[in-house]
Amino acid sequence: MPSSSLDRAMFGMFSTHALHLADKHGVFTQLMAGGPATPAAVAAARRIDEETLERLLVVLASVSVLERGTDGTYRVADGLSPFFDTESPRYIGGFVRHLVTNTTGRLEQLDDYLTRGKAVVDADLPAPFDVIYHDEEATREFLEAMWNLSFGVSEELAGLAGLDGVRDLVDVGGASGAFAVAALARYPELNVTVFDLPAVGPFLENTRREQGLHDRLGFAPGDFFRDPLPAAECLSFGYILSDWDDKTCVDLLRKAYDACTSGGRVLLMERLFDEDGGPLATAAMNLSMHVETQGRHRTAAEYQGLLREAGFGECTTHRSTWDKHLIVGRKA
Structure with missing residues (x-):
């Protein structure tokens, strides 16, 4: 018989799809609002097929996302409700949808990579962000996934950054403003400018308006490969x-060094590999980076090395209670 670890490796794709469909069709919302319920009751309330739903619920219970009672009812497992609550900063639905609708299909490229090499295969493909931002709907889906992935942890990372007294921060590639919003909420004297591709502008404007940030949250359109970065005390x-290889990272960090005022700092917020190659989420997303971008995940020591090569010093690592952490470099 396969071990439980082998079972998880073989059948993980089923639980991911079950998670996505349960979120998409409001199953978690129903269970959180109405309490434990049978598949028949949930199916009737959500107007979905009972047999298919029951099979999905069995999968989700097998991976402890749901708990099944002796009376045949299901409930969301303790501690997981915030991840399925669309109003919670921990909500993951948009990110799971991105995994299912985008990442899963692109994993087929790995076979080509193994036989021909990534550089050869990618030479025939469009640039990563030409795919990600190829139209308004694709841009919206990606930015929503990034918000789900980033906003909750950004509240903690903003605190770890210690930005008291900092007046200006430029969030490079800041998307629709997840970290910007968290930082602005914590530091009332701070102003943030998101520097990103022009296609992101309308989505950042929506964030500014919805969050009531007015003049404190700005947008600077540009391409960080072609344009200088706006000057600030903190980037x-x-x-x-x-998303990028080591050389490209150092080039970007040198631009950040030039844009950073004397005594300022740069913040890197990333998943980090442990020295033993874990955790699983970082290892899985490292594989995703291989097919969706040109980059990889790294250890804290590797990121500090990139910072030092770009000229920054006093490099420190600050770990959050989530799976995204903070590395800081200072400009002398």
Whole structure:
């Protein structure tokens, strides 16, 4: 018989799809609002097929996302409700949808990579962000996934960054503003400018309006490969360097060094590998980076090495209670 670890490796794709469909069709919302319920009751309330739903619920219970009672009812497992609550900063639905609708299909490229090499295969493919931002709907889906992935932890990372007294921060590749919003909420004297591709502008404007941030949250359109970065006391990169190879990262960090005022700092916010190659989420997303971008995940020591090569010193690592952490470099 296969071990439980082998079972998880073989059948993980089923639980991911079950998670996505249960979120998409409001199953978690129903269970959280109405309490434990049978598949028949949930199916009737959500107007979905009972037999298919029951099979999905069995899968989710087998991976402890749901708990099944002796009376045949299901409930969301203790501690997981925030991850399925669309109003919670921990909500993961948008990110799971991205995994299912985008990442899963692209994993087929790995076979080609193994036989021909990534450089050869990618030479025939469009650039990563030409795919991600190829139209408004694709841009919206990606930015929603990034918000789900980033906003909750950003509240903690903003605290770890210690930005008291900092007046200006430029969030490089800041998307629709997850870290910017968290930082602005914590530091009332701070102003943030998101620097990102022009296609992101309308989505950042929606965030500014919805969050009531008015003049404190700005947008600077540009391409960080072609344009200089806006000057600031602090520049931040959240899930940016993991998109690129080491040389490109150092080039970007040198631009950040030039834009950073004397005595300022740069913040890197990334998943981090442990020395033993874990955790699983980082290892899995490292594989995702291989097919969706040109980058990889790294250890804290590797990120500190990139910072030092770009000229930054006093490099420190600050670990959060989530799976995204903070590395800080200072400009002398």
